[in-house]
Amino acid sequence: MRDTLKQALCFVAISCGVSLLNVLLNPSALAINTNYAPVASDVVLEHEFNNIDHQELSSYIDILMDEQPYVIVLDARSKEDYELAHIPGAHLADHYHQQQYVEPLAEAIRMVPIVVVYCKGGDCEDSIFLARDLVYKHAVPLESLYIYEGGMNDWNTNGSPVQSGGVR
Amino acid sequence: MSRLPLLIRLGVATILVSYGFEKIQDPVAFLKAIREYEMFPSGWYGLLNFSVSAIPITEILAALCLATGFLRRGAAAVTALLLIVFSSAILIRSFDIMAETGQKFTELSFDCGCGSGEVIIFEKILFNTALLIGVIHAGFRNHAPQLPSNN
Numbered sequence: 068m069r070d071t072l073k074q075a076l077c078f079v080a081i082s083c084g085v086s087l088l089n090v091l092l093n094p095s096a097l098a099i100n101t102n103y104a105p106v107a108s109d110v111v112l113e114h115e116f117n118n119i120d121h122q123e124l125s126s127y128i129d130i131l132m133d134e135q136p137y138v139i140v141l142d143a144r145s146k147e148d149y150e151l152a153h154i155p156g157a158h159l160a161d162h163y164h165q166q167q168y169v170e171p172l173a174e175a176i177r178m179v180p181i182v183v184v185y186c187k188g189g190d191c192e193d194s195i196f197l198a199r200d201l202v203y204k205h206a207v208p209l210e211s212l213y214i215y216e217g218g219m220n221d222w223n224t225n226g227s228p229v230q231s232g233g234v235r
Numbered sequence: 236m237s238r239l240p241l242l243i244r245l246g247v248a249t250i251l252v253s254y255g256f257e258k259i260q261d262p263v264a265f266l267k268a269i270r271e272y273e274m275f276p277s278g279w280y281g282l283l284n285f286s287v288s289a290i291p292i293t294e295i296l297a298a299l300c301l302a303t304g305f306l307r308r309g310a311a312a313v314t315a316l317l318l319i320v321f322s323s324a325i326l327i328r329s330f331d332i333m334a335e336t337g338q339k340f341t342e343l344s345f346d347c348g349c350g351s352g353e354v355i356i357f358e359k360i361l362f363n364t365a366l367l368i369g370v371i372h373a374g375f376r377n378h379a380p381q382l383p384s385n386n
Binding site: 070071072073074075076077078079081082083085086089090095096097098099100101102103104145163 | 259263266284293296306307310312
């Protein structure tokens, strides 16, 4: 029994050590010191942001590629989902890898009057989590943030055009 | 018949490795699945994030230990404990969903975060029970050949 306990402690120590190395060295691993879900999941869908529907978002499509954009659209999903299909002109802003994708965009995001954030749609919470981080970590004005709650599911259901590949 | 213990060890190790790799490849999906259990208080996100990294690595290391014999009993004890904790968490969440939706236990399915996507929970609990027996067998059965007694 005592030998089993010693072995178990030794095994746990090795597991923790390897896990820490994974966190430090693996770029796709999640950071330990980041709160990825700042609010309990049952209240998160009631958010404080403006909503934008499919019709209004569609009307901005032609100006999303402008050099000096009036609207920025952020895709809070993973790189894999983004590369498969995203709203044309949307920027990859993976909520779980913000240092890589969101921080380089932060200054531009602060400058535009309308920032639309979306994820998969349905019960997906990542767009709301990202919008909260934009306000509280990146000083983006709350009034400029819009959530497209229907997300990619709604965009596809409406038969709107999509873009695939390349991180913007 | 004498190869059965070895087959059980290798079978358990293969299952644990496949679960571990599936979770390690998509840590975000695993984080979202674990979050659903609300096992950690909201301020303990550091422990939650560390668990997302540590659980699949523990599964892979446990598989290696069970297959090679290194720290076999310790690895089996930790894996058995994890299986008991997570199976209990799955059951508690199942009862919550059943109370909310009125679904029958045998019809209930969701992504339990076990590394195999959405599953029928009744089958998952049965499978985890079998896996637990397999882990205990692989870890605590005496595999060393017995020397003949001189008495």
